[in-house]
Amino acid sequence: MMPGLEAIIHTASRVGVKEIVIGMPHRGRMNVLTTVMGKPYAELLSIFHGNLDFPEWVTSSGDVKYHLGVSCDRDTPYGKMHLSLLANPSHLEAVDPVVVGKVRAKLDIFGDVEEKNSVMGIMLHGDAAFAGQGLVPEVLALSELRGYRTGGTVHIVVNNQIGFTTSPKYSRFTPYPTDVAKAVQAPIFHVNGDDPEAVVYVCKLAAEFRQEFKRDTVVDIFCYRKYGHNESDEPMFTQPIMYKEIGKKPLPAKIYSDKLVADGTLTQAEVESKFAEFKAFFEKQYEAAKSYKPNKADWLEGQWSGLEKPKGEHPDGDTGVDLARLKEVGLALAQNPPIKANSKIIRQFEAKRKMIEEGAGIDWATGEALAFGTLLREGHGVRLSGQDCGRGTFSQRHSVLVDQESEERFLPLNNLGGEQKHYEVIDSSLSEFAILGFEYGYSLGQPNYLTLWEAQFGDFANGAQVIIDQFIASGEIKWLRMSGLVMLLPHGQEGQGPEHSSARPERYLQLCAEDNMQVANCTTPANYFHILRRQLKRNFRKPLVIMTPKSLLRHKLATSKLEEFAKGTHFKRVIPEISTLAKDDKIRRVVITSGKVYYDLFEAREAGKINDIAIIRTEQYYPFPARELKAELSRYKNAELVWCQEEPKNNGAWTFMQPKIEEAMEAIGRSDRLRYVGRPEAASPAVGYHKIFEKEQKELVEQALSPEKAAKIKKAV
Numbered sequence: 001m002m003p004g005l006e007a008i009i010h011t012a013s014r015v016g017v018k019e020i021v022i023g024m025p026h027r028g029r030m031n032v033l034t035t036v037m038g039k040p041y042a043e044l045l046s047i048f049h050g051n052l053d054f055p056e057w058v059t060s061s062g063d064v065k066y067h068l069g070v071s072c073d074r075d076t077p078y079g080k081m082h083l084s085l086l087a088n089p090s091h092l093e094a095v096d097p098v099v100v101g102k103v104r105a106k107l108d109i110f111g112d113v114e115e116k117n118s119v120m121g122i123m124l125h126g127d128a129a130f131a132g133q134g135l136v137p138e139v140l141a142l143s144e145l146r147g148y149r150t151g152g153t154v155h156i157v158v159n160n161q162i163g164f165t166t167s168p169k170y171s172r173f174t175p176y177p178t179d180v181a182k183a184v185q186a187p188i189f190h191v192n193g194d195d196p197e198a199v200v201y202v203c204k205l206a207a208e209f210r211q212e213f214k215r216d217t218v219v220d221i222f223c224y225r226k227y228g229h230n231e232s233d234e235p236m237f238t239q240p241i242m243y244k245e246i247g248k249k250p251l252p253a254k255i256y257s258d259k260l261v262a263d264g265t266l267t268q269a270e271v272e273s274k275f276a277e278f279k280a281f282f283e284k285q286y287e288a289a290k291s292y293k294p295n296k297a298d299w300l301e302g303q304w305s306g307l308e309k310p311k312g313e314h315p316d317g318d319t320g321v322d323l324a325r326l327k328e329v330g331l332a333l334a335q336n337p338p339i340k341a342n343s344k345i346i347r348q349f350e351a352k353r354k355m356i357e358e359g360a361g362i363d364w365a366t367g368e369a370l371a372f373g374t375l376l377r378e379g380h381g382v383r384l385s386g387q388d389c390g391r392g393t394f395s396q397r398h399s400v401l402v403d404q405e406s407e408e409r410f411l412p413l414n415n416l417g418g419e420q421k422h423y424e425v426i427d428s429s430l431s432e433f434a435i436l437g438f439e440y441g442y443s444l445g446q447p448n449y450l451t452l453w454e455a456q457f458g459d460f461a462n463g464a465q466v467i468i469d470q471f472i473a474s475g476e477i478k479w480l481r482m483s484g485l486v487m488l489l490p491h492g493q494e495g496q497g498p499e500h501s502s503a504r505p506e507r508y509l510q511l512c513a514e515d516n517m518q519v520a521n522c523t524t525p526a527n528y529f530h531i532l533r534r535q536l537k538r539n540f541r542k543p544l545v546i547m548t549p550k551s552l553l554r555h556k557l558a559t560s561k562l563e564e565f566a567k568g569t570h571f572k573r574v575i576p577e578i579s580t581l582a583k584d585d586k587i588r589r590v591v592i593t594s595g596k597v598y599y600d601l602f603e604a605r606e607a608g609k610i611n612d613i614a615i616i617r618t619e620q621y622y623p624f625p626a627r628e629l630k631a632e633l634s635r636y637k638n639a640e641l642v643w644c645q646e647e648p649k650n651n652g653a654w655t656f657m658q659p660k661i662e663e664a665m666e667a668i669g670r671s672d673r674l675r676y677v678g679r680p681e682a683a684s685p686a687v688g689y690h691k692i693f694e695k696e697q698k699e700l701v702e703q704a705l706s707p708e709k710a711a712k713i714k715k716a717v
Contacts, residue, residue: 004199006036010076015208016211019082023096068479099441101438117151121153127158303448320565321565326370339408362562380449389427454489455487457500459500486535488548491547502647502686512622517622524560531571573618579602624657641670648682678700
């Protein structure tokens with residue numbers, strides 16, 4: 001594999017590639033880190049002595065040796081080549097979409113999206129994983145889809161003819177593990193791993209084919225594991241016949257050196273001298289490793305220069321926009337398109353134009369479009385992908401207009417007038433795992449773009465849980481790799497049944513620690529506008545998970561005034577009570593809530609003419625807005641404090657927010673406990689019958705607003 005990789009790198013350099021992004025599993029990784037990526041042997045071996053792989057002043061949990069990534073510049077006979085080996089977890093193949101996402105970002109930086117000559121992806125695989133992991137065909141499919149093409153990836157399968165202890169006849173139904181690549185008609189080269197010259201030949205051919213035809217290619221190196229899965233394994237337990245044969249075989253280095261001696265290229269003495277020379281070098285590096293101390297961390301370089309690790313509480317950045325610019329962008333978005341658009345969309349555009357001209361009633365989709373449009377005019381690219389996100393799952397976005405006769409496409413956000421960056425919106429394949437991984441990879445390569453992935457419904461993100469757990473939530477603390485990726489997850493209990501109600505906010509909140517990401521549940525278009533712009537208006541990057549609305553997209557109260565987007569305004573982590581009620585000391589209950597249920601509570605309170613119950617909205621769950629919440633709670637010294645949510649008690653934000661709110665209560669001198677109001681614990685995130693949903697929703701609103709009725713309601717239930 002090592003000579004094969006070198007052959008690809010040199011060939012790629014010869015045919016015009018400037019950068020290569022590599023993804024691989026753990027097997028063979030330390031060889032790649034040192035031999036290919038130029039990581040000093042002493043630096044890698046120092047970890048075997050228990051030393052850190054980064055300076056002591058860097059905050060990182062680190063990771064095992066065979067998950068580490070690194071970047072370097074390599075000199076080749078044809079010029080300099082920049083290499084990136086991505087860090088990744090033990091979840092086999094999970095890094096695949098991250099590789100192609102980063103390659104796509106690099107192609108965009110080079111302005112090479114059409115030809116795709118300048119950047120290449122290489123993926124290394126094991127045979128069992130390539131045949132068995134469903135992510136592999138998902139990623140292969142991306143190679144042929146608009147918005148995800150990268151000009152082809154070179155895949156190398158180290159085919160050891162076994163997966164841990166599972167023989168091929170039990171782990172796949174095809175003759176070769178690489179047969180899955182036939183789905184995209186990729187050329188597949190099968191080559192004997194005992195013949196390094198043949199491996200070099202086909203790797204050169206694979207790289208040349210990729211560059212000429214811009215298609216994925218696959219090299220299947222047919223080989224074996226000499227000593228089993230790891231140092232303590234005994235392969236004779238499970239594959240005795242095969243390992244009797246393997247035991248008779250000399251090492252590939254011995255086979256090749258004997259060939260070189262036989263044809264007169266080297267003498268036996270020269271061969272032994274080379275082995276001895278390397279062993280002596282290795283021993284020297286091992287000794288040097290005992291005292292090795294890293295003096296720099298491999299991050300915040302290249303495209304990330306100028307960004308830094310945040311210190312203390314995060315500022316909200318300068319996210320407000322001049323009113324004149326807002327109107328300019330808004331009116332450009334609402335102009336009649338130069339195509340024959342659907343008449344219903346023309347009516348929507350007329351309504352948008354009225355919003356902008358009057359400066360009131362701005363809905364969710366318009367607030368989002370204003371965030372995108374103003375960022376584009378300020379020199380930031382915007383990339384949004386996901387299932388049906390061009391139109392929007394709920395017909396709310398319409399950022400791609402289609403001519404009703406020719407199906408010609410028109411994107412208002414790319415026609416704002418004046419200088420602007422490019423807006424790219426892609427209706428993705430029906431995949432979550434591969435697409436979210438791709439966008440995470442894109443965010444690694446393009447820190448100054450707003451990169452977003454939208455789930456069709458929030459719970460669909462379940463299909464991408466590995467990317468969320470292993471990359472988004474923990475990538476910075478493990479590998480010193482920031483990401484500004486935004487996840488848009490439609491969320492809210494609206495009687496649509498278990499699968500389309502909850503984006504599972506509790507799962508993201510469980511992952512929150514060490515300032516690793518942001519989780520929010522906004523209730524106003526203006527706040528959504530500011531939190532999106534905030535992603536690029538601070539000097540650091542953090543992933544952002546937003547519980548986005550469904551019914552609120554058209555709710556008559558979920559609107560904002562244009563002045564709430566203007567200069568001097570910013571994201572509100574907590575929105576205080578907005579109505580005129582009784583004096584603060586006469587408020588008998590404060591309901592703390594978030595998301596859509598706020599409007600149910602607000603309308604019920606107005607209908608009941610209740611003026612002694614205040615409602616506070618927590619728009620950001622994490623990082624927890626302790627300062628803002630303490631300031632609001634301090635106003636209501638005589639009030640009972642309640643947390644209200646519409647999700648079941650074991651779901652939603654309750655278990656995360658309760659201890660944090662109670663810490664805030666204690667800090668302002670309160671000794672009482674926070675009370676829960678909401679649905680009881682449930683195995684399913686929502687009921688399946690609308691009538692039951694309506695009954696539950698009415699009861700939880702009544703319990704939140706009518707303490708004197710709560711006991712009776714609870715008893716009746």
